[in-house]
Amino acid sequence: MKRNIAVILAGGVGKRLGLSTPKQFFKVAGKMVVEHTVDVFERNPRIDEIAIVSNPYFISEFENITLRNGWRKVKRILKGGKERYDSSLAAIQAYADENVSLIFHDAVRPLLSQRVLDDVIDALDSHDAIDVAVPSADTIIEVDGDYISAIPDRSRLRRGQTPQAFAIDTIRKAYEKALTDPAFKATDDCGVVRKYMPEVPVYVVRGEETNMKLTYKEDTYMLDKFFQLRNSEPASADIDDGYFAGRVAIVFGGSCGIGAETVRMLREKGAKVYSFSRGETGTDVGRRDNVEAALARVAAAEGRIDCVVNTAGVLNKEPLTAMSAETIGTAIATNYTGTVNVAVAAHPYLKETKGKLIFFTSSSYTRGRAFYSIYSSTKAAIVNFVQAIAQEWECDGIRINCINPERTKTPMRIKNFGNEPDDSLLAADKVAEATLRALASDYTGQVIDVRRKTIDDD
Numbered sequence: 001m002k003r004n005i006a007v008i009l010a011g012g013v014g015k016r017l018g019l020s021t022p023k024q025f026f027k028v029a030g031k032m033v034v035e036h037t038v039d040v041f042e043r044n045p046r047i048d049e050i051a052i053v054s055n056p057y058f059i060s061e062f063e064n065i066t067l068r069n070g071w072r073k074v075k076r077i078l079k080g081g082k083e084r085y086d087s088s089l090a091a092i093q094a095y096a097d098e099n100v101s102l103i104f105h106d107a108v109r110p111l112l113s114q115r116v117l118d119d120v121i122d123a124l125d126s127h128d129a130i131d132v133a134v135p136s137a138d139t140i141i142e143v144d145g146d147y148i149s150a151i152p153d154r155s156r157l158r159r160g161q162t163p164q165a166f167a168i169d170t171i172r173k174a175y176e177k178a179l180t181d182p183a184f185k186a187t188d189d190c191g192v193v194r195k196y197m198p199e200v201p202v203y204v205v206r207g208e209e210t211n212m213k214l215t216y217k218e219d220t221y222m223l224d225k226f227f228q229l230r231n232s233e234p235a236s237a238d239i240d241d242g243y244f245a246g247r248v249a250i251v252f253g254g255s256c257g258i259g260a261e262t263v264r265m266l267r268e269k270g271a272k273v274y275s276f277s278r279g280e281t282g283t284d285v286g287r288r289d290n291v292e293a294a295l296a297r298v299a300a301a302e303g304r305i306d307c308v309v310n311t312a313g314v315l316n317k318e319p320l321t322a323m324s325a326e327t328i329g330t331a332i333a334t335n336y337t338g339t340v341n342v343a344v345a346a347h348p349y350l351k352e353t354k355g356k357l358i359f360f361t362s363s364s365y366t367r368g369r370a371f372y373s374i375y376s377s378t379k380a381a382i383v384n385f386v387q388a389i390a391q392e393w394e395c396d397g398i399r400i401n402c403i404n405p406e407r408t409k410t411p412m413r414i415k416n417f418g419n420e421p422d423d424s425l426l427a428a429d430k431v432a433e434a435t436l437r438a439l440a441s442d443y444t445g446q447v448i449d450v451r452r453k454t455i456d457d458d
Helices: 033-043 056-069 084-094 114-123 168-178 189-196 217-229 257-268 288-302 325-353 373-392 411-417 428-440
Strands: 003-010 049-054 074-079 100-106 129-135 142-144 147-150 158-167 203-206 248-252 272-276 307-310 356-360 399-405 447-450
Touching (some): 049 084, 084 189, 114 203, 129 189, 158 168, 168 189, 257 272, 257 307, 288 325, 307 325, 325 356, 356 428
Parallel strands (some): 003 049, 356 399, 399 447
């Protein structure tokens, strides 16, 4: 049976991005771009092995990254060459004598979905060459100098992406023929097969717009936003029933709503859970001394802290000019300062246990909204804060993520919006379930969307 080998093409130097280091090492959402990319293949059960093709100067860097991430499937780190096709050839030669399919993917496309990857692997059952592409939303023109020479039919045009996958015999023979051509040039592997083995049909899998390539400086902003808006996969992953057994968890804001459901579920999974809130224990997250006292109490009783979840928050739905200074101050202290307080106070405990930290944003964080000025802005700040400290604390082994639920039925929402149809709101237990899945994952720096399941999702 053929093995599926993922080949991560990471040999570029990223001159067009304008950074001092190659673009695959650019950090977004708590990790290097290439780390996000390799994680996609590491998590797919149908990928048997991963090879990273690197610029020779960065081989040791990739060795260290592999060890730090604990990747089990990365078996080879190969030296690339001057041209892109040299990287492909390195992998072809490394696996020339094995019964494998090679799945080439750009290291700087970190948002590849499991759906696209699975479709590519499925296509390998019946095709020897596979490309991934998306329809062109723009009219494409052909030019002769500075003038239009043709306008191709847009309905037949696609924009190519990766992965590109091949039976090894097919891609090996295509390159053998190409290398005998003095005029050989290549920008991608499917183009080599198409030109030098035209008898082999290249099947096209439907790609996704989010599977973008980091090329120019402007792409860094788009990539960061895609990471914020994507529905991260921990929200749909299974939870190992034994994962939380014996772990010590703290939930701030645990007396009602999402916090109370999180406490309940953690206890059902065998965790030792401590709940703190203003109403239940007199704990105000806006006060650093309150947070430090709560953590110290748990550490003294249990000797360790493995997970900290902060669901505490306040929403005052009213015009800014109608809000008192006290109301504004309390909202900022609870929603944002409280987040900072919990993070700073929890750091030494979670560093010791390589623990997990969860904060909450809101679907309103993506843009400011009338009557939500303080709430929306503090929730946006939480997203940036999570992504920043995920990078700062990566070397400490602390995993930090942010849950982004859409409208959820909680006492806070009922207070501000009154009764709403149940089918228009998320249930608090669904958000709590996603929270446990995030805690059980090895993700960090992620904004994890939680949405209601609709008919269109089936």
